[in-house]
Amino acid sequence: MSTRSVRLSACRLVVLLVPLLLAGTASQGAPENFNLGSYGLPSVVARGGKPLMCTVTYLVEDDATNETYAARMQFEPSPDPTVGQNGRMRCPGMMPPSVGEAALNGCRSHAAKAADCVFADMKKQFPAAPSVDNTSASGSRCSSDQATEIAIACASSGGQEVCNVGCGEEPDTAVKAARQLCEATHGKTCNITGWVPVEAP
């Protein structure tokens, strides 16, 4: 192979790789939005050489005590347990309302009143009308086929916290997504933050 053809091949390789490298950088820096499905490719997924089952984790909040609970929901691998999407087990495309309700019930078993438990992703109207109707079940969950971490970011408003939820491949990206959403939604500095892995350790 001549020097010229080697150079040509190298140039072609660079041309092919540059968009991929730039795409990777962009996905690291940009906030990830679960609902839009804008995640990059997932990273590690298997333990013991076998893909893990799908876990969908909800964050729910006891509005009276400002206690945050993570409710992990695991789903049987189906139909073929050895095959996943991008190495991860697929999660159900649609989540029945009963799953979100079960997450709320997890909080309710610790709360003084059932009405105190709400989804942790709160709409703009929540401070004026704090009820589960002004929270989002779909915005309060992250699924293991698309994210590794789930985070919450809150602002304190007269003793009551208003919060939003974010998903990400790293704790920092999940917290950043939650914080950006919280500050955009509620117009306050959302510097009260926390995160947990989507899957059980």
Place this chain on the structure above:
Amino acid sequence: MRRMMESPGVGSSRGNMGTGLQWLVRIALAAGLSSAAGAASAAQPVAVTKPILVLPALQWNDTASTWKYAVLPNAGQIKALLGGLRFGMTPEEVGQHLPERSSALHWDDLPNAKEYAQDVRYVWLPMQAADSLTGPIQSCYGDSSSVYLLFFNQALFRISWRFLPDGKCPDVTDAAEDLYAALVPIVPAIVISARYAVGSAQVVDMTAPNAGPLISVRWRGQGR
């Protein structure tokens, strides 16, 4: 367990300034701007870590119509949290697990817990003397903190940890969170747990799931 952290602010970058600029800053501070700088520093947002308590995971079937608990705690974990006690024990049986008590426990001798409408009685012990019931607690609590063992129909149905602050430990929130975080992952069919504040005190209750209407009753901070 809310850990406050000063956000990296002006102070951390000041070391990169040139020598001349450093002197200008020092002169400005000496000229009386120090109070303004202090106010600006105090206005920096303080990052607070919010604890997230993990509920027991649910395992759903492939149509997401029914679920079961993914993992049940083993008997050893429960025994460790209950310090060898079991719900349903009589006062006499509980007394055998409290070696620091010099006299036996009898239902008729126990005082009445006034926050309940029912005839609920209790025995209490200082938290510092309740080693077997304080395993998960790593943070400080005041000397007057105590553990209450509550009985209904001569059966133990609730253990109530009451964390009180004092001069040495002015905030007992972390201690209550330490304990509560260990109780929340236990399925409510085995133990029902709750945490709440009564003034500056923090309370963590661990209640038998078959306690019915007694479950929702909370301490109101009245006398022992």
